[in-house]
Amino acid sequence: MLFTILGIEQELTASDGAKAKQALQRMWLDWIKLNPIPDDITQRFELLRRLFYQDMGFRGDWQQHYQSQCMLPTQLFSSKSGNATSLALLLRYFAAKLDIPCEFSNFPGQTLLRFELDLKVVYFDPFSNKELGYEQLESLYRGHEGNAARLENQSLTTLNNKQISQRWLEELKLAYLRESNYELALRVSQRLLEIKPGDPHEMRDRGFIYQQLECNSVAVNDFEYFIEQCPDDPLSKLLKAQISSLDSSPATLH
Structure with missing residues (x-):
């Protein structure tokens, strides 16, 4: 492992x-x-x-x-x-x-x-x-x-290798977010989505990272996916308000 x-x-x-x-x-x-x-x-x-x-x-x-x-x-x-x-x-x-x-x-x-x-x-x-x-x-x-x-x-009980990788990646992503290293945080988030494709909470987190990278249109897509999948989550209301304030023009990664 x-x-x-x-x-x-x-x-x-x-x-x-x-x-x-x-x-x-x-x-x-x-x-x-x-x-x-x-x-x-x-x-x-x-x-x-x-x-x-x-x-x-x-x-x-x-x-x-x-x-x-x-x-x-x-x-x-x-x-x-x-x-x-x-x-x-x-x-x-x-x-x-x-x-x-x-x-x-x-x-x-x-x-x-x-x-x-x-x-x-x-x-x-x-x-x-x-x-x-x-x-x-x-x-x-x-x-x-x-x-x-x-x-x-x-x-x-014990974790399998996939779960161990997920735990390590989730900790690493949080560390990069604390350090405002959003490019590496995005790489980690993308890897997490390979482990748990379509996970709405990971999509929400990736949307936040895209927002910090000023990739607003991509962030909006991830936020909208989270809202659709988790309409009763308290964060969905906040994200709806946030989406309206984001510039949805095409984005370029830095």
């Missing part, structure tokens, strides 16, 4: 994916020469944590958590500082090298990993390097869904 994301990153930003893969392989080979691998899976899990957070020095950084650079794997290899999703992608790569079953959890609002250690299942926060018990998971769930919510089994 990490190599898939590296390929998408290369398409979006023209980064050198091949060079990044080579650097990653060197990191692993240099480490494995000096570290014997135990047979016990629980010991391998502890070895994975040491490999990742101590020997290789990867870490979560709250100060840069929402910056696009923290979400790009090629940047993570050099800076060693990432957000939860980019760290999870890399940690899962090394887990596979150590033959430890590891998947992304379908947990709302936060990227968590699910490790299977024989008969024990461990939910893990890659950003903080902490295992999470059921009470901690429920507290996080209620913090995201509301105090009356209760943790559901659906939120403890």
